[in-house]
Amino acid sequence: MRAPTGDAEQDVTAALPPAARRVIAAVREGTAGGLFPPVVTAGPEGTIGVDRLLGGEADARLLAHALRGRRFAPLLALWERLDEWCVSAERRCSAVIAAGVLDVTNAEVFGPVVSEAFVACATGRAHYARERVPEWAARCEAFLTLFLDRLQRDMRTCWPENPAFRGPVVGLWSHGEETHNGRQRVLRLDCAGGGRVAYKPRPASGELLFTACGKDGAPTSVFGLLNDAPAASGEVRLPVLSCWSGAEPGYLWQEWIEPPAQWGPIRTSGPWSLTGTRLSPTQAARFWHRTGSLAAAMFAFGISDMIGGNLVTGSRPGEREPLLYPIDLEIYFCRVPRLYDTGLLYDPTAEVDQHHVGLESTPRWCSAEGPPVCWRAEPSGTLRLYRRRRSCTREETRTVVADTEGRAGYGHYLPAMLRGMFDAWTLMCRQRPAIRRFLSTATAGHYVRVLRQPTYRYYDSLVPRWLSGGGAAPAPAEPDVHFDRAELDQLRRMDVPYFVRPLRGGPVLRVEPPPLPFETARVAARPEPEGGWPPLPELIEGANLELAGLGVALRDAVEHVFDDVTEHVVTDESLGVRLHLQSPAEGQVGFDWPQVGRRVTYIWNREKVRLRIDAVDAPEVPAEPAPAGEIRRRLLRLDRLDGAIRMPWADGGMVDAAAERRLRTLTDAGIAWLSEVVADHGWPGRTMVGAAAAAAASRLVQHAREHLDFRRHCLELMRQAAAGGDLPWREVAYLTDELRLAEGRPQVYGTKFEPVAGELVPCPIEEPDGVDRRRAAMGMEPLAEHTERIRSRFPLAGREAS
Structure with missing residues (x-):
């Protein structure tokens, strides 16, 4: 695209309608880039990061030139319509909206709808843009008009007396992701008093039922009731926040939860930095105890859809330590037979690979959100739109919580997490009549979302x-x-x-x-x-609130972080917790309950959960032996021994014959033992031995250059395991390529490399044009990125890598 210059540029801009000219001027000043897709660049771990927003003279010229095209007529009409509406709305609502907030160049308000309309005009079929963009403009106007009508009325009638929420509104932000009921979006209001409020144009009212706190902090919700109740087995603190219904049904106002003071980088990679909540070990133990209480409450009340941004770590004014807050509580009193069904934990057997859960345990770079269309700079310097197919790089996370020693998630704090679950569960069991009475009178006029x-x-x-x-x-x-x-x-x-x-x-x-x-x-x-x-x-009615009902949730919470747990046998006297884990789905945890003189122990395996109640001072009953525990320990020990020999051998150019003989002996012995394990117990996948040991089993089979028949048998077992979510598909890809090369055939996924002219290159690939498609189907990055990573890991010529 060639941009005009000089007088030609002025003629182009002058030919645009007034609202478009104002947008172009704002882009030139660098204040309206959010109205358009971002310019992206390569980010870490195969993600794409935002390089910049449109802004400056060159970008303004390019946009002005493009907007003259007939295909952008719907976008120009949208700007004119919204501009006229802004002038009228600001005049009508000046008592509640500060001057300048309602402006068609304000990307925080109009960025989502304008960016969608721009992309529809630029990349969609002309008739589609002509039909849809005017409809989006009309719905945006109707949505904002209804919002302003409600704001004007509610600030006079039902607004809280908290001075932080005093008007007028001096800032407005529109959520860029999903829309409902006529393309309505969640809005954030920045109040003149310094507080922030979320406007939610939806009738589901889970926040009012579960997390609302009344005037002066008085409990008006289930969580408030539980916080004020006498402790049963230990202190419980559940999150509450200011939220209030409007003067009519169908929407909600809610306090905006800000990031906590304990905020900083939890991961870096070159120029990229991921920030999140960082707590001292003492603070982290308290945080995860309280988070355990929240997890138990969500399991008890059938609260679901707690993924990604629906659950955030933050602090309310005056609080010194953060809590985890559910801020989009729409689906509740639904069937959640497993803790996974709440969305708090990653379920590897789910239909979709959604690891951005409410309790993320890994600070990944990928984001669950982001614009579907982005600008990409061509080598010539021109910008082109393209559909984003890779995850965006996230620069902050409200769901990953790390401690100051670099440990993310609750794996290191598992006893505190489990104790919080138990303390909340015993309290809910004790308070079941009070909860039932509260809900019997509070349900009128409320709705629950049906997904x-x-x-x-x-x-x-x-x-x-x-x-x-x-x-x-x-x-x-x-x-x-x-x-x-x-x-x-x-x-x-x-x-x-x-x-x-x-x-x-x-x-x-x-x-x-x-x-x-x-x-x-x-x-x-x-x-x-x-x-x-x-x-x-x-x-x-609380029919599920029985002591035994917590067992499945405890087992799921353990399984989620099993490989992050540093000690699998723990006695924590300060918490009154005795934990003994043998595999992801086999173990037991006992809780001292001094108030009733009992110790309650939950014992589980993959099929069932049992409950045992003893005197609080009874001798500890040893855990029952589990074959999976010994299989896991031996796999990890073999893997450590292999790595201790293989890495120096690889770094030395793979020429040490003695080391190679030791590796072959170790591998042969491991394969002989693994063949017995497979015959007796099946493939040792994640649910049997944990992710780390399951990966060790895969590596053992890959390294076995002989034993072809057994390896082919393992490949079939691994396919079945991967289909059931018990193994990453990439492990199947690695062994598939290994076997094909051993049989003298080309590989299909490009996982194996060989040195050629002083550089590592993929071994021959069958149908190389389709390799990235096949790799994507196995959850793997494109071959070019994988090759770059392999060459970086093994930089010297003459080495082999896999």
Whole structure:
């Protein structure tokens, strides 16, 4: 794209409508780059990071030139419409909105809708942009008009007396991700008093039921009730925050939770830095105890969808130490047979690989969010739009919590986490009548969200359509996924389908979009899930609040961090916890309960959980031996011995014949033992021995240059394990390539390398043009990036790597 210069540039800008000229001027000044997709660059670990936003003279010229094209006419009309609305709305609402906030060049308000419209015009089919962009403009106007009407009324009638929330609003920010009910978005209001408030245009009211605190901190919610109740087996502190309903149904105001003071870098890579919560070991132990209490409460009340940004670590004013806050609590009283079903933990057997859970244990660089379309700089310096297919680099995380010694997650603090779960569970069991009474009077007028299909299916159907121009209706990404009329109507307007159900029961409803303030319509919702749609009456009644009911959640919490635990046999007298773990799904934990003179022990394996109650001073009962525990220990010991010999051998150019003989002897002995394990117990995957030991088993089979028949048998077992989520598919890829080369055939995934002319290159690959597609199907990075990493790891010529 060639930009005009001099007088030609002025002519181009002058030909644009007034609102567009103001946008171009703001881009030139560097204040409106957020209205457009970002310019990205390569980030760490195969991610892409934001290099910059559009801004400056050159970018302004390029945009001005592009906007003259006929395809951008819908975007220019959108700007004109929203600009006129801003002038009118600012005049009408000057008492509650400060001057300058409602401006069409304000990217914090209009960035999401303008960026979507720009991409639709630039990359979609012309007729699609002509139809959809005007609709988006009208819905944006209707949504914001309804918001301002509510703000003006509620600031006079039901706004809290807290001076931090005093108006007018001096800043407004629009959430860039999913929209519901007529493309409405979550807004953040920056108040003149210094506080921040979230506006949520949705009727689901989990925050009011569970986390609300009343005037002067008085409890008006389940969590507030539990915080004020006498402790049962130990102190419990659950998160509460200021949130209040508006003067009419269908929306919510909520205190914005800020990052805590304990905030800093938890990981760096070259110029990239990932910041998050950093706590001293003492603070971390308290934090994870309180987080355990929250996890138990979510399990008890069937709270789900606690992934990614729905749960954040932060602090309220006056608090010295952070808590974990659920800030998007829409789905509750639903069926959660496992702790994984809350979204707090990563479930490797789930349909989608979602590791951005509420309790992340690894500070990964990848983000779960980000713009679907970005600018990329060409070698010539021009910018081109392209669809993002890799994860964005995140620069901060509110879900990963690390200590000042570099340990992330609760693995090092597992006894504190489990104790917090037990203390909350005993308290909820004791307070079951009070909880039941509270909910019996609090449910009127409240709704719970019904998530009829996993959100990722809705996203998969939206993004390809948006970028391609699509047909008459969104198409499911999976051929066996069916969307009914109620879902398709919402997908058509680019909404993630949203349904609710009254908390007192009744039909599944859809919510009508603005300009209607709040109206619902009944929809057919089939098939009904096992247990029924939420809310489940038995959870409202607390029927699950029995002492034994916590066992499955304890087992799941252990399994999630099993490989992060440094000591698998722990007695912590200060916490009254006795922990003995043998494998991810086999172990036991005992809790001293001095108040009742008992020790409660939960004992589990993959099939069942048992409960044992003894006197608090009874001798400790030894854990029952488990074969998986010994298999795990031996795999890790073999792997350590192999590494102690193999790494020096590889670094020395692989020419030490004595070391090579030792490796062969060690591997042969390991394979002889592993063949017995496989015959008696099956493949030692993650659920049997943990991720670290399962990877050690894979490496052992890869290193065995002989034993071809046994390795082929292992490959089939590994395929079955990977299909069940018990092993990463990349391990299957590594062994597949190893066997193909051993059989004299080309590899298929490009995992094996050989030295050629002083440089490591992939061994011959079958159908090399399709290798990246095959690698992506196995969850692996593109071959070029993998090659760069291998060459960096083994920089000297003449070495082999795998």
